[in-house]
Amino acid sequence: MSSPVQGQPPEELATSLEQVGREGLLAPPGAAVEAHDGTGRVQLSFTVAEGQDREVRVPPGVSVFDSASWNGIAIDSTCGGHGTCHKCKVRLDVRTPISRHDRRTFSDTELGNGWRLACLATATQDLKVEVPPLTTRPKAATVGVGRQVILRPAVQKRYVELADPSLQDQRTDLVRLTDAIDDLELTVDLPVLRRLPKVLREADFKVTAVVVDEALIDVEPGDTSDRRYAIAFDLGTTTVVATLLDLGLGTPVAVASRLNKQQPFGGDVITRISATMMDPEALGRLQSLAGETLDELALQVCKEGGVDPAFVYEVAIAGNATMTALVLGIDPEPLGVAPFVQTTSQPPVVLADDIGLHLHPRARAAFFPALGAYVGGDIVAGMLATGMDRDKRTRLFIDVGTNCEIVLSNGDTIVSTAAPAGPAFEGGAIRCGMRAADGAIEVIKLDTAGTVELSVIGDVEPRGLCGSGLVDAVAELAKVGLLDHSGRFVPDETAAEIAPGLSHRLVKIGEERVFVLHQPTPETEVAETVYLSQRDVRELQFAKAAISTGWTLLLEQLGLEAGDLQQVLLAGSFGSYLSPASAIRIGLVPKLPVLRIVSAGNVAGEGAKMALLSLRERAGATTLLEEVEYVELSDRPEFNDRFVDLLAFP
Numbered sequence: 001m002s003s004p005v006q007g008q009p010p011e012e013l014a015t016s017l018e019q020v021g022r023e024g025l026l027a028p029p030g031a032a033v034e035a036h037d038g039t040g041r042v043q044l045s046f047t048v049a050e051g052q053d054r055e056v057r058v059p060p061g062v063s064v065f066d067s068a069s070w071n072g073i074a075i076d077s078t079c080g081g082h083g084t085c086h087k088c089k090v091r092l093d094v095r096t097p098i099s100r101h102d103r104r105t106f107s108d109t110e111l112g113n114g115w116r117l118a119c120l121a122t123a124t125q126d127l128k129v130e131v132p133p134l135t136t137r138p139k140a141a142t143v144g145v146g147r148q149v150i151l152r153p154a155v156q157k158r159y160v161e162l163a164d165p166s167l168q169d170q171r172t173d174l175v176r177l178t179d180a181i182d183d184l185e186l187t188v189d190l191p192v193l194r195r196l197p198k199v200l201r202e203a204d205f206k207v208t209a210v211v212v213d214e215a216l217i218d219v220e221p222g223d224t225s226d227r228r229y230a231i232a233f234d235l236g237t238t239t240v241v242a243t244l245l246d247l248g249l250g251t252p253v254a255v256a257s258r259l260n261k262q263q264p265f266g267g268d269v270i271t272r273i274s275a276t277m278m279d280p281e282a283l284g285r286l287q288s289l290a291g292e293t294l295d296e297l298a299l300q301v302c303k304e305g306g307v308d309p310a311f312v313y314e315v316a317i318a319g320n321a322t323m324t325a326l327v328l329g330i331d332p333e334p335l336g337v338a339p340f341v342q343t344t345s346q347p348p349v350v351l352a353d354d355i356g357l358h359l360h361p362r363a364r365a366a367f368f369p370a371l372g373a374y375v376g377g378d379i380v381a382g383m384l385a386t387g388m389d390r391d392k393r394t395r396l397f398i399d400v401g402t403n404c405e406i407v408l409s410n411g412d413t414i415v416s417t418a419a420p421a422g423p424a425f426e427g428g429a430i431r432c433g434m435r436a437a438d439g440a441i442e443v444i445k446l447d448t449a450g451t452v453e454l455s456v457i458g459d460v461e462p463r464g465l466c467g468s469g470l471v472d473a474v475a476e477l478a479k480v481g482l483l484d485h486s487g488r489f490v491p492d493e494t495a496a497e498i499a500p501g502l503s504h505r506l507v508k509i510g511e512e513r514v515f516v517l518h519q520p521t522p523e524t525e526v527a528e529t530v531y532l533s534q535r536d537v538r539e540l541q542f543a544k545a546a547i548s549t550g551w552t553l554l555l556e557q558l559g560l561e562a563g564d565l566q567q568v569l570l571a572g573s574f575g576s577y578l579s580p581a582s583a584i585r586i587g588l589v590p591k592l593p594v595l596r597i598v599s600a601g602n603v604a605g606e607g608a609k610m611a612l613l614s615l616r617e618r619a620g621a622t623t624l625l626e627e628v629e630y631v632e633l634s635d636r637p638e639f640n641d642r643f644v645d646l647l648a649f650p
Helices: 010-014 017-023 064-070 100-105 108-112 173-180 190-202 269-278 282-305 321-328 377-386 467-480 492-498 534-557 580-586 603-613 615-627 639-645
Strands: 042-049 052-058 089-092 115-117 127-130 140-143 147-150 155-161 206-212 215-221 229-235 239-246 251-259 312-319 364-367 395-399 404-409 414-419 440-446 452-456 506-509 512-518 530-533 567-571 597-601 628-630
Touching (some): 064 597, 206 312, 269 321, 312 321, 377 404, 440 467, 467 512, 534 639, 597 603, 615 628
Parallel strands (some): 414 628, 567 597
Antiparallel strands (some): 089 115, 140 147, 229 239
């Protein structure tokens, strides 16, 4: 995505918000940045074609292009989000700042009518966005965080019209086909040979060869070269995300997510590893559940995209080391006990059918390599998407989830680690916690006069609290003074004095104090309301202390101070929707100007998309194994002391 701090030295990052909005000083060259306070959500309503509307919510400050891309809406672009290709044209219903690249692209009349370049238009308020249909067949695509990827997927299709065999031309069917595709040294499996004679003759020797890498995986009758798809998976411990890609255009067709079906075996990787150690049948069951999750998502995105699953020829899976082992049926026990050893850092390419996916019968499944037992393929995919090995700025990358992975780069050296955050950020272990679905409170604002503003996914009656709502709730309660420095609710007398409009919401359920966020009716029992408990606050404190200990020790490893950071990337299906202001307030991220905290999107999924779109990027993921140093925190003597120190709120 277009970073609001890209390429700027620290002293310029202190530029006033007014000047930022006027001149775009913190943006890529030519970008128009609108100031925001790092709180809340904005809603974008996309219209791609007549009757095809899509509404999405994103944190303020995300570009219109990224808002679309993260949600499977295709917009033309080939320049990596810098405004230079002039292709990502959209029409907005609200006047937004005009960049110099906009002026070079549109006439004054078009600018007055709301036309802007999507990669340089920042979403800081609700917008209606008209997206023209794709008109070009690009040679590159924009994915990741402002990354340009040259389209060269492993999946190729070649339509050929072959001469009929004759007594004068008795070449074998396979030689006849491979002679027509002489730039590739093809390998072929027995199932393809079994199909070949019948398909050739029924199609009058006019067929399309389907090749993955150099393997001939099928021969299809007629010209099917325009139907070439792949699916990128972010296989998370809690949530799994699938993106269906058109490999010819390099654009997303559909995106879907769901809970990992392994949830009944535990909310984190340690409990799932423990399950396999205690029950010999658990590994097989966990493998089956992972396959079911991936398969259901694959079929869902194909249905939503109007694509026959038989035209999906490859999948890329980015998951942590434990999730990768489980989906492959590899015993994860060595990952859960010291010295935390992987069976392999580079899993083999397998048939998608072997892991339970009902796509093309010869479709391949490729897995990302892992740096260590707790910095797995998902973080490698995230580093690929964010260009951590290419950017010379000092950057901190935090993939917030059940297992939080952290990467720090000073422009020359890259170090990484993992922190066991637990399921709190996903709504797990929280009394009124739920995943980010309709009815979940995602944004909260409080003031001492008694105002309680709740933003609820789906704009329906609140049913619970998702991770971003949890962070907001704790940050807002700390801001108004109802939570003290140690994370305890203040006494009733103190609450009545400092926040008289809110103090009546501090009540008890049994012996535990809670803060009521939503009470449907005055008669509703407190236990039936949506509330934040003292235990919930503690769960969040443990999670944020683990994460902040991780990045604190990495900063020390490279001899840096928090103020040296030029950019903090919040990633993951949860991290991207976290309020930067709230994250700063509770100490989850370093105390920096809010514009240095950037929502990076589901970068594990973005990295998986890159691997499918470009063989060069796939090779780059392997190279990262040699360039990144993994730091094991569990054996650091100062870890426990730092953890305890960082439990308190700043």
